[in-house]
Amino acid sequence: MTEPEESPRVDRRTALQWMLAASASLSSIPVQGAAAVTAKGYGRDPDLMPVYKPGELWPLTFSTEQRNLAIVLCDLIIPSDEASPNASSVGVRDFLDEWISSPYPQQAPDRNLLLQGMEKLNEEARKKGATGFVSLAEEDQTALCQDLAIHARKDPKGTGRFFLRLRDLVAGGYYTTPVGIKDLGYRGNVAMPSWNGPSPEALAHLGLEAEG
Amino acid sequence: MVSGRKMPRMSAATGFDWLNDREGIAFGKELKEDARRYYGSFQGIGAQGMMPPNDDCYCDLDPEVKDQWGIPALRFHWKWSDDELKQVAHQQKAMASILESMGARFKRPPETDNPLKAIKQGGKIIHEVGGAIMGADSTKSVSDRWSRTWDVPNLILADGAPFPGTADKNPTLTIFALAWRAADHLVEELKRGNV
Numbered sequence: 001m002t003e004p005e006e007s008p009r010v011d012r013r014t015a016l017q018w019m020l021a022a023s024a025s026l027s028s029i030p031v032q033g034a035a036a037v038t039a040k041g042y043g044r045d046p047d048l049m050p051v052y053k054p055g056e057l058w059p060l061t062f063s064t065e066q067r068n069l070a071i072v073l074c075d076l077i078i079p080s081d082e083a084s085p086n087a088s089s090v091g092v093r094d095f096l097d098e099w100i101s102s103p104y105p106q107q108a109p110d111r112n113l114l115l116q117g118m119e120k121l122n123e124e125a126r127k128k129g130a131t132g133f134v135s136l137a138e139e140d141q142t143a144l145c146q147d148l149a150i151h152a153r154k155d156p157k158g159t160g161r162f163f164l165r166l167r168d169l170v171a172g173g174y175y176t177t178p179v180g181i182k183d184l185g186y187r188g189n190v191a192m193p194s195w196n197g198p199s200p201e202a203l204a205h206l207g208l209e210a211e212g
Numbered sequence: 213m214v215s216g217r218k219m220p221r222m223s224a225a226t227g228f229d230w231l232n233d234r235e236g237i238a239f240g241k242e243l244k245e246d247a248r249r250y251y252g253s254f255q256g257i258g259a260q261g262m263m264p265p266n267d268d269c270y271c272d273l274d275p276e277v278k279d280q281w282g283i284p285a286l287r288f289h290w291k292w293s294d295d296e297l298k299q300v301a302h303q304q305k306a307m308a309s310i311l312e313s314m315g316a317r318f319k320r321p322p323e324t325d326n327p328l329k330a331i332k333q334g335g336k337i338i339h340e341v342g343g344a345i346m347g348a349d350s351t352k353s354v355s356d357r358w359s360r361t362w363d364v365p366n367l368i369l370a371d372g373a374p375f376p377g378t379a380d381k382n383p384t385l386t387i388f389a390l391a392w393r394a395a396d397h398l399v400e401e402l403k404r405g406n407v
Contacts, residue, residue, distance in 0.1 A: 076239065076240060077239045077240065077243060078240075078243060078244065079240055079241065079244075081241065081244060083244075084244070142240075145239060145240075146236060147236075148236075149235075149236025149237045149238075149239055150235050150236040151236075152236060152237040153229060153234070153235065153236050153237045160237075163237070164237060167226070167237060167238075167239050167243070168222075168226045169222075171224075171225040171226050171243060171247070172221075172222030172223065172224070172225075172226065174225075175220045175224045175225045175247060175251075176220055176221065176222065176224065180220065180224075180225075181219075181220050183244070183247070183248065184220055184224060184225070184247060184248065184251045184252070185217075185248070185251070185252070186217060186218075186219060186220055186251075186252075187217070188219060
């Protein structure tokens with residue numbers, strides 16, 4: 001009876017060595033689906049009434065493999081816990097795809113950065129015998145992310161650029177959804193039918209008494 | 213960085229890494245913890261000051277540049293004085309002490325020793341006033357008590373030009389008041405047949 005294959009392990013030294021080389025070689029990786037964006041934007045007076053589905057404003061980019069990898073990365077960066085769900089369950093995967101597919105100059109640098117970074121993750125996994133990053137064991141995926149996180153802190157404009165940007169985009173996508181906003185505890189303006197002044201407790205805190 | 217608990221934007225949960233001693237940037241469980249802990253806990257303070265007239269701020273006629281009618285253009289000279297830089301150093305110190313007493317940690321340290329780094333470029337801020345100072349003496353001022361220029365009797369300055377300098381607060385209401393006063397006076401002059 002054959003033993004089930006163990007998921008290949010990515011050792012820390014290999015990961016670090018890769019990332020040191022990454023900043024030089026990142027731009028030379030051919031990326032699937034990274035053709036230039038030719039879509040027009042939504043203009044200066046978009047119709048704000050409809051709910052737009054992903055891909056309705058402009059064509060999306062991710063292949064099936066890239067979509068699956070994006071889901072894994074989203075949930076490594078924002079997992080679920082007792083208070084709130086993970087990032088993929090609130091659509092951050094689609095958000096990333098829309099972002100990198102956007103025809104606007106603000107998002108343009110992120111397109112190649114993310115696509116190439118994701119492909120590099122797959123390359124590293126394949127060197128270890130896996131079919132891609134998604135088929136690595138979760139501990140190995142996490143270990144790789146931890147190395148990338150160190151680079152993001154130490155060299156945010158160089159070897160850490162991809163992971164820093166990915167982290168910031170996933171966080172931005174998550175915490176601007178109703179679920180994420182609630183998780184932060186944002187309250188905003190709340191309509192009140194009446195207002196009777198500060199509470200007795202608030203006044204007592206300041207050493208004052210209610211009038212009348 | 214956004215002050216206070218404003219509606220979350222793309223930057224709502226990023227930019228907190230400097231607050232921790234971790235080896236890498238936050239992701240996963242730590243990112244969620246950081247977001248809940250630090251969102252809305254940032255505060256910034258800005259200050260505005262008053263620039264009294266100084267001898268390095270004046271305009272003269274440009275010796276070379278003329279406008280399309282051949283009239284020499286105005287040439288403006290302008291320079292910060294020690295008054296402004298000292299104000300800024302004091303503001304930085306005062307704002308820093310308010311924030312420190314609230315228990316703040318500085319993302320950007322106050323510029324008490326180098327106010328030139330903190331002061332914004334001249335002309336960048338709003339609420340600019342002055343330039344045609346109001347006064348009782350026509351040799352020492354440009355406009356009279358009715359906001360009317362001494363030299364051009366049918367020219368009334370209904371904006372912030374007659375101010376001698378920046379006031380304590382936003383100038384709009386005072387500009388309104390002076391403009392209203394000038395208009396009332398103009399109406400009276402019309403009735404008297406002086407216009």
